[in-house]
Amino acid sequence: MKRLLVLLALATLAASPVHAGGGAGTTRRAAPNFTFTDLGGERVSLAELRGQVVIVLFGDLGCAPCRENDRLLREYQLQYLTHDLVVVSLHGRATLEELQQYDAGFTFSTLTGLDRRQQIARQYAALPIPTTVLIDRDGFVREVRRGRLDEGQLVRALQGLL
Numbered sequence: 001m002k003r004l005l006v007l008l009a010l011a012t013l014a015a016s017p018v019h020a021g022g023g024a025g026t027t028r029r030a031a032p033n034f035t036f037t038d039l040g041g042e043r044v045s046l047a048e049l050r051g052q053v054v055i056v057l058f059g060d061l062g063c064a065p066c067r068e069n070d071r072l073l074r075e076y077q078l079q080y081l082t083h084d085l086v087v088v089s090l091h092g093r094a095t096l097e098e099l100q101q102y103d104a105g106f107t108f109s110t111l112t113g114l115d116r117r118q119q120i121a122r123q124y125a126a127l128p129i130p131t132t133v134l135i136d137r138d139g140f141v142r143e144v145r146r147g148r149l150d151e152g153q154l155v156r157a158l159q160g161l162l
Contacts, residue, residue, distance in 0.1 A: 036113040052084040054135040058126040066130040090115040
């Protein structure tokens, strides 16, 4: 019985699409739907974004790698705007005012919102932060990256999705 439990645990870990420590996982599991309110007060759901490539960044304003990832993703969203790339930037520990001030510091805005109780982050096993989830046009999670994003890897991933 004990051996069976160990084998089951190892099989579960091997099938896991998420790799810790800055690595990436590749998978074809359906992305869990979520809804949040963006800085403009509009309700946005992942289901509404189907047909577009969606990158979801789970971050925190006090986290330097999170802010660096956010900056990089905004640059690429602007560059690939005509290719239907959407970046969603969700933050767990901020007030609405802090998030609005942070967002105003960029020349290009993403769909930015609060995930106060980190419920969305938990749906995606996106803790610890920063965690970046790439979702294809059909609504499937294609890659999960933890930690600071590598620009070259991001470009290669985007080329495969766009």
